[in-house]
Amino acid sequence: MTKPMTVPPGFEALMPFARWNLPTADERTKARREATEQDLQSLYGGVLPHLEAILDACDAYPLGELPESHQGIFNIALSIAEVAPHVEFYRGQVGVPYAFEEQRFIAVHGRDQTWQALPPNGPR
Numbered sequence: 001m002t003k004p005m006t007v008p009p010g011f012e013a014l015m016p017f018a019r020w021n022l023p024t025a026d027e028r029t030k031a032r033r034e035a036t037e038q039d040l041q042s043l044y045g046g047v048l049p050h051l052e053a054i055l056d057a058c059d060a061y062p063l064g065e066l067p068e069s070h071q072g073i074f075n076i077a078l079s080i081a082e083v084a085p086h087v088e089f090y091r092g093q094v095g096v097p098y099a100f101e102e103q104r105f106i107a108v109h110g111r112d113q114t115w116q117a118l119p120p121n122g123p124r
Helices: 012-020 025-034 037-059 068-088
Strands: none
Touching (some): 012 025, 012 037, 025 068
8 A cells, every 4th residue: 555645844735636646657657648638737737836846855865865755746746747748748638649559668767766766777
C-alpha cells in the first residue's frame, strides 16, 4: 500500500493532486495515458502556479538526496512535465497525435524512482 503524500509547509494547495505523486516515469506516463482531458487541464492549471516554488524547494537539496517530505511535490512537478505538452501543444489529448503507439516505447530508466537521480543504466 502506498503511503499518503505529505508536503512541506506552504505546499498544502497541492494535496488535491496527490494522485499525481508518482515516483517513476512509467507510472507518470501510464497515468497520463489513462487520464481525461479534464484531468490534464486540472493538473496543469492547479500546479503550474506553484511550479517555481516547487523547484526552488527541491533545489535546496543535493541531487539524489531529496528528503521524503519533498518527494511528493517533486513527483507532482514531474507529472506536470509529462502532461504540459499535451495541454500546450495537443489541445489536451492524452496521446501524441500522429505518432506510433506509446506502449511500444520502453524507457530504460522507467522503473527507477526519479528523485534518486540514478544514471539511466544504473544499478539493477
